[in-house]
Amino acid sequence: MRKYKINKDQSEKNPSKATIEKYKDFSKLSHEYDNYVKRHRRPIYKDKKLFFLLLLIILLAYLLSTM
Amino acid sequence: MESQQTYSEDFELIKKAKKNRTDFGVLYEKYFERIYLFIFKRLGNEDIAGDICQTAMFKAMMNIHKYEDRGYPFSTWLYRIASNEVNLHFRKVKKIAEVEIKEKDVITLLDEINFDHQVDTNDQEKVIAILNGLKPEQTEIIELRFFFGYSFKEIAEFYNTSESSAKMKLYRLLEKIKKTSEQLQ
Numbered sequence: 001m002r003k004y005k006i007n008k009d010q011s012e013k014n015p016s017k018a019t020i021e022k023y024k025d026f027s028k029l030s031h032e033y034d035n036y037v038k039r040h041r042r043p044i045y046k047d048k049k050l051f052f053l054l055l056l057i058i059l060l061a062y063l064l065s066t067m
Numbered sequence: 068m069e070s071q072q073t074y075s076e077d078f079e080l081i082k083k084a085k086k087n088r089t090d091f092g093v094l095y096e097k098y099f100e101r102i103y104l105f106i107f108k109r110l111g112n113e114d115i116a117g118d119i120c121q122t123a124m125f126k127a128m129m130n131i132h133k134y135e136d137r138g139y140p141f142s143t144w145l146y147r148i149a150s151n152e153v154n155l156h157f158r159k160v161k162k163i164a165e166v167e168i169k170e171k172d173v174i175t176l177l178d179e180i181n182f183d184h185q186v187d188t189n190d191q192e193k194v195i196a197i198l199n200g201l202k203p204e205q206t207e208i209i210e211l212r213f214f215f216g217y218s219f220k221e222i223a224e225f226y227n228t229s230e231s232s233a234k235m236k237l238y239r240l241l242e243k244i245k246k247t248s249e250q251l252q
Contacts, residue, residue, distance in 0.1 A: 023117030
């Protein structure tokens, strides 16, 4: 919810440059991005191609070991 | 409005950021202050503006691959993301946030509403009360035009629409405010 209020003294109360700088942090944003991407990476078993490739490797390994 | 020079400079920066997200840092540094002030003006709280600005920048970084250059400045895209975040915030938060607006901006708004009678401070209070009852998505266009001083061209870019549609949207809303205000007489 927001409520407007008329400012009669005409002066604009904008935050200072220093205040804005306090909130500016790209390394934090970059870190959050990396975490998000890692968290939402598709697991191998959900990727059909990778799943069958993995299955093929295991089968080949099994066959080679039995020969 | 930004110059052609800014578009081409951003074009390269956006291309780089699309390939490598860490390159988004340059755009972040360039636009953070403007976006922060835009959010602050709509919210009136430094800490919340800081958090929302970070969230908006995060979403911009996440979705930079979806950005298409349609001839509008890149900042318009960022302002739109920021504005959506502010509207989302107002919908989520139950606490009332007080937002200060300059008296001269309210006078300009009243002039544009074009009342049939001589306007006074009572009309100011009435219009503010009506605005307080509107949804953030509805007041957004009024904020852009009267409190941020956007031109119709800039508003059209913001909504990704034509100038005539932007004008129609605004004047319909002003007409609605006028009618509601007259009913309150």
